[in-house]
Amino acid sequence: MTCEATAYDDFPYPGSVYPQTHPNRLAVIAELLGMTPAPPDRCRVLEVGCGDGINLIALGCIFPGIQAEGFDLASSAIAHGQRLIDELGLTNVRLRPADLMEYEPEGLFDYIIAHGFFSWVPEPVRERLLRLCRQALAPQGVAFVSYNALPGFHARRLVRDALKFHAGHFPDPRTKIQQAQAMLSLLLSRRSDDEYAALLRKEAEWIVNRDNQAVLLHDDLAEINEPYYVRDFVAKAQQHGLQFLAEADFHEMNESVFPESIARLLRPMNLLLREQYSDFLKCRRFRQTLLARSEVELERDIPPHRVKTKLIAAQVSPRSESVCLDPGVVEGFVGRNGAAMQVDHPLTKAALLILRDHWPRPLTFDELVAAAADCLPPHLAPDEASQEGLAEILLHGFRSGLIELHKVRGDWSIVPSERPAASPLVRSMLRRGDYQVASLRPANVRVDSPFKRQLLLLLDGRLDRPALARELADRLERRELSLPPDAPPLPQLIETALNQAAREALLR
Numbered sequence: 001m002t003c004e005a006t007a008y009d010d011f012p013y014p015g016s017v018y019p020q021t022h023p024n025r026l027a028v029i030a031e032l033l034g035m036t037p038a039p040p041d042r043c044r045v046l047e048v049g050c051g052d053g054i055n056l057i058a059l060g061c062i063f064p065g066i067q068a069e070g071f072d073l074a075s076s077a078i079a080h081g082q083r084l085i086d087e088l089g090l091t092n093v094r095l096r097p098a099d100l101m102e103y104e105p106e107g108l109f110d111y112i113i114a115h116g117f118f119s120w121v122p123e124p125v126r127e128r129l130l131r132l133c134r135q136a137l138a139p140q141g142v143a144f145v146s147y148n149a150l151p152g153f154h155a156r157r158l159v160r161d162a163l164k165f166h167a168g169h170f171p172d173p174r175t176k177i178q179q180a181q182a183m184l185s186l187l188l189s190r191r192s193d194d195e196y197a198a199l200l201r202k203e204a205e206w207i208v209n210r211d212n213q214a215v216l217l218h219d220d221l222a223e224i225n226e227p228y229y230v231r232d233f234v235a236k237a238q239q240h241g242l243q244f245l246a247e248a249d250f251h252e253m254n255e256s257v258f259p260e261s262i263a264r265l266l267r268p269m270n271l272l273l274r275e276q277y278s279d280f281l282k283c284r285r286f287r288q289t290l291l292a293r294s295e296v297e298l299e300r301d302i303p304p305h306r307v308k309t310k311l312i313a314a315q316v317s318p319r320s321e322s323v324c325l326d327p328g329v330v331e332g333f334v335g336r337n338g339a340a341m342q343v344d345h346p347l348t349k350a351a352l353l354i355l356r357d358h359w360p361r362p363l364t365f366d367e368l369v370a371a372a373a374d375c376l377p378p379h380l381a382p383d384e385a386s387q388e389g390l391a392e393i394l395l396h397g398f399r400s401g402l403i404e405l406h407k408v409r410g411d412w413s414i415v416p417s418e419r420p421a422a423s424p425l426v427r428s429m430l431r432r433g434d435y436q437v438a439s440l441r442p443a444n445v446r447v448d449s450p451f452k453r454q455l456l457l458l459l460d461g462r463l464d465r466p467a468l469a470r471e472l473a474d475r476l477e478r479r480e481l482s483l484p485p486d487a488p489p490l491p492q493l494i495e496t497a498l499n500q501a502a503r504e505a506l507l508r
Helices: 023-032 054-062 075-088 123-136 153-167 173-189 195-210 213-220 230-239 260-266 271-282 304-309 346-358 365-373 384-400 424-431 450-458 465-477 490-503
Strands: 044-048 067-072 093-097 109-114 137-148 242-247 286-293 311-313 316-318 331-335 340-343 404-406 436-438 444-446
Touching: 023 109, 023 137, 023 242, 023 286, 023 304, 023 404, 044 054, 044 123, 054 067, 054 075, 054 093, 054 424, 054 436, 067 075, 075 093, 075 424, 109 123, 123 137, 123 230, 123 242, 137 230, 137 242, 153 173, 153 195, 153 213, 173 195, 173 213, 195 213, 230 242, 230 271, 230 286, 242 271, 260 271, 304 365, 304 384, 311 346, 316 346, 340 346, 340 384, 346 365, 346 384, 365 384, 384 404, 424 436, 424 450, 450 465, 450 490, 465 490
Parallel strands: 044 067, 044 109, 067 093, 109 137
Antiparallel strands: 137 286, 242 286, 311 404, 316 331, 331 340, 436 444
């Protein structure tokens, strides 16, 4: 299928991986709610509006057993991704230029992804997307659809309308971007302390801090940008035989983030009404909604024992320098996104410390219990009751965003080997000049340091540390690389960078 050139060809949207769309995450949520989705490492994935396909390419590198397909109107983006696929020798990822209105799926897909698409296309295309989800979704499949949400988008619309009023009539995209940036500067220059000025500054700062002209053009200056109340989006999905499953960020559905007086009012509501009232209370502006076929029976009350069949990970830190594992002693733990938990359960406190030390590699429940038990005195050895308590607290941690649950474990090393090897995808992305690379989790990792970039490019699994040091020393001598005068010795720099790369899941 041949596609006409689009604005995305002239101003490519930045490629990225989207952890919230990962089949690992979608499968866990579906299983917790009583579904039997396909294994994330042996599934069929379709991405609508895939751009350069890096989200699927990362999956294909991690899971050789998947079959991934993506399409996009921007032929240049597809060609860009195809070059990377060819370089990596992937046979399980297929990209093609296509128009959704003409696209016909071949077979069923276990996971369908449409991220950053729904709000920015005409109404007939939105309807076609939902029809496609119904048509091509496997019986126990999960569809991911993100969209701008109300009421929060009302605030963003204030700035969007100002940008479009000032810059929208310029036909040339570059001029349009320049004029929009000038308007943003004008909005930011208003230093009044009144509430309207503060709101304008907050929204304008959010746009400026993204620092990407293509995003400004395609998102904020787009002719179409339609937000939805969650009730209205779900109603549209129901018309196509789909039902609300959950939010991809599962912790967003946790009413306990509100004061108890508010949470008490929300709990008796049905799920959709509770979600809508939560959006009003949060002034929510973006949703990442998961859908399932309407005939699928869901179990909304999640039994804690389902956590025992999952892999568990957490980037968590204790609030105190020395954690007391004794029963009844409350210890605080905080996650990377501000999620927090107070725990007095000995096995759970030990387990959280184990998860901290193993991040980012997830552990099975049995592995976690065994490792935590080694930290406890004999009289606190985990029995069945304490393990049930651990499962219940881990489920609570997942609901609050402190704990990650996975279905399968990716193949990466958290300890650099004797001859370290970076992911081939990371090295390919660095070679083509990317400063943001896809890790093996996958996640987006920024690699700005010239030293770290050159080190990662050398990590093909053939060089040990002395050989790495000699190669980097030669580059320093040839002035292809420079270090600050106060930099530590080269072997120390290498070891620090290798350990950081391992913690970022960049190493095999």
